[in-house]
Structure formats: C-alpha cells, structure tokens
Amino acid sequence: MRAFRAGRYEARLAETEDDIRRAQGLRWRAFRAARGRGKVVATDADSFDAICRHVLVEDRWSGAPVAAFRLLDLRNGAEAGRSYSAQFYDLSALAAYPGRMVEMGRFCLDPEWHDPDILRVAWGAMARHVDEERVEMLFGCSSFQGTDVEAHLDAFALLCARHLGPERWLPKEKAPDLFRFAARLRGRVPDRRRAMQGLPPLLRSYVAMGGWVSDHAVVDPDLGTIHVFTALEVNRIPAARARTLRGVAESCL
Template identity: 30%
Template sequence: MRDLPLPTLPISALRPDAPRRSLHPRSDAAHLASTHAPRFEVVWARDEREVREAQRLRHLVFAEEMGARLSVPAGAPEGHDIDMFDAFCEHLLVRAPGEAGHPGPVIGTYRVMTPEAARRVGGLYSETEFDLTRLRPMRSKMVELGRSCVHPAWRSGGAIMALWGALAEFMVRNQLDTMIGCASVSMRDGGHYAASLWEQLRHTHMAPIELQVTPRLPLPVDDLQHNLDVEAPALIKGYLRCGAKVLGAPAWDPDFNTADLPMLMRIDDLPARYRKHFLGA
C-alpha cells in the first residue's frame, strides 16, 4: 500500500521520546480474556518485539501469500511489513495456544490508529487513498483499523471474533464510537469481481451522502465487468452484519493489487445480538 509523501520517521513501536497515549490499550491485567475464543490469548503489543511479531505475520499474508509489493523503509528488517504509521499505532494481537507456560505465536492482528495518534502523525493511512473531508466532524471519537490479517492455518473464524471482541471493549472503554478503514478486495481476476461487488454494495449498504468519500486513484469500474453475481469476502460480510456502511467507490491499490472499499462502522449501529455478544449489553 502507498505511503504518505512525508519524511521517513524512525521505525519504532514505542518511541522513547513520546509519552504513552492517554487512551490506554490494555486493562489493568494487560491481557484481555476472550470469551468468544477461549483457546486464544488476545493482547495489545507492549513493546517493539511484539510489534515485530505482527509485522512478520503481515508480511507472510500480504507479501508471501497475496503477492503484494511492499515498500521497505531504510533500515527495516527483512521479512516484515512496516510502514511509517506503525510507530504511532496500537497493535492488537491474537496468539495461538502456547506450551509449557510460553506464549503461542501471533496468528492474527489489527492495527489501530487513535484520534490522538492521527493528530501526531498528521493524518490517517486511509487518507492516502481517499479524501476524508466529510468525516472531519467525527474524528475526535474515530479510530482507524488497518493491516488486519489472520494466519492461513487459523481462519476458521475464532481468531477474528477474538480480535473483534477486544476492539469493541477498547472502543467502549475509551469512549470512542466510530471505526473506519479500507476493506481490500483481490484483483487477481483483473478487477471484475471487485467492480461487481461495488455495484451490489452501492445499492444495499451505502452510507448517507454527508459521509461519502472519494478515492484518489479510483478503480476504473466502467472499464470492468460489473454485473457478475458475486458474494462479499468473509471479512467484509462480517463488517456488514455488524452494521458497517460503505463510504464510496473503491480505490485501486496497485502495490497490493487490490480494490479498497472505504468502510465505516459505529458502535451505536451494532445489531442487538452483536452488542450482547461483544459487549454483554
């Protein structure tokens, strides 16, 4: 994915020159027990070593599995997906069961950009792909989710549900109400699937006009077949079931060879069954 045209920042998950965020990512016990997938341990990264684990998983999924062309910052270790936003974000990890008291490997992750962090870095990753001007009134309580992935051996659903439960708890505890991010759709077929999915969703799950955004590099939908009978990928389908809305037409990400749909989800829009499942309310 594209980087902002800004000077390169130090690659460090916890910068020694910056205070910790007032929006604390962990409970007092540090580890969040997930009732949705009791086999898993869900934890917020506490140091650079743990962030590196997430970055290695991201490289495995995005570069090795999906064939993305990742930009590597100067001095960054090989085999990691790293960009300039990582140093400002909180990193949510889900670990597989460990052995003999040792933590298991990281098998799922989300990157979370808080409003305070977005102010420090000068913007959101999504702003490299979309004009988000219309979302300005929401930004004080809006987080950006990104770089989400699960190891191919653990995609049965439990890992993503564990991550979502921790994200919901984080949002409520920090009095945040809105999540945005780019949901990626593969373009291995040349983009016809993505164009057809957009054609469906724009009729069924569009956000109100006052929240709609525009892509900086639009997917050329008019040049693609967009009347195929397609089904949304599992992750996007899950977002939609939780009340998410599509904010506009997809952007084309040539480095990842994906069409990225801008999506928004609000805690208040969670259907009752998901509110009970994730929040116990």
C-alpha cells in the same frame, strides 16, 4: 485495552518491539508473501506503525500470532486527515464528525489458519477497546485480493445496493486508480451467495453490524489489492449484535 483469553486464543496489545515485529511478520505473510509480493523483506512496515497501537491474537498452545491489527485513536473527525486511509480517500466530509474515532488498519489473519474463533476474538478485542475509549466510529480500508475488479463485481454490486454510506460522510475521490462501482453497478442485481462469499472477512463483519462503504474503491498496486473505505458508527450496531460483541469481551479473562 486489557488482554483477554477466549478458548485457545489470547488477544493483547503489543508491548515490545519484538511484538510489533511479529505483527509485521504476520502482515507480510498475509499481504505480500501469500500474493507473491515482497519476497526479499519478511516484514510489512510503514510510517504509521510508530503512531498506532498494535493488537496481536495468539494461539496460546503454540504462541503463534494468528491475527493482528493496529489502532489509530482520533479525538474526532477533524483528525481523520492524519490516518492511513486519508492517503487514498479525501476524508474532508468527516471533518465535522464530533465523536471519538479509531482507524482499524492492517487487519490480517494468518493464511494457514481458518478457525472462525480467531475473528470472533479479534472483534471481541475491538469491542473492548471501543467501550474503554468511548469510540463512536470505526473506519479503515477493507481489501479484496487481486487487482481485477471484474472478479468482484457481485460483491461490489451488493455493496452498492445495500451498504453505501450516508452522503454527508462519504469520502471523495483522491487516489489515481479508482473503480467507481456505485456509478457503474447501480441497478445491477447481484448473486447474493457469490457476493457474500466474495466479501473479505473483515468487510463481511462490518456490514453485518450496519457498517457502510464509500461509493468507489481504490486499486493498490503496492499490496496487489482493491480496497474500499469502510466505516461503522457504533450507535447504529443492531442491539442484538452489540450484546453479542460485548458478551465475548466480558466473558473473556
């Protein structure tokens, strides 16, 4: 992925160990410090960092990292089992997927920054990577804050009603602590406004582009979140939305 600039922000691949540490530091602030976790170690790191490419979105005026995510490129669905998501979801159904895939992981925004252009630039970077690598499916885990499922019932009811994945690709259960929202909330009419407000920004972007989710969520006590497997088949992105994403990527330096 080539680096590019949009307004005051620049998205680029991490090139040095220091770049990766800065991404890990942002992840710590977003996933752990902001939720009262990991107060001793000021980085969020795991074994997957070594096999992924890392993307930083930085404020050009101050040099501060304002968003980060990592990419794990896979030749096809037969390799999905080595992804981060496969720790929590049985992805054996995806083994037959023939196209190139990429897992987008540890996506985070600096909790003190609220400029919508940051998310736009991050997705522009992702669109450029998809085109350059001819990726056919994006997937990952989208996290809700906290581990109280009752606080997110409208959001999960909306996912159940409108965004469940096709049965042939759906992950099976694997993790010990699950919320089977499709079974529990089927037929429930969500408060749409509350549901949309409750969707994490990354998940909101996924479903707006035609993405889909698993029929169950996983409670992650390590990060203090509830996450749901999320996937986006690139050829199903609405044409107008695809043009917008490519326009962002192509208009940037």
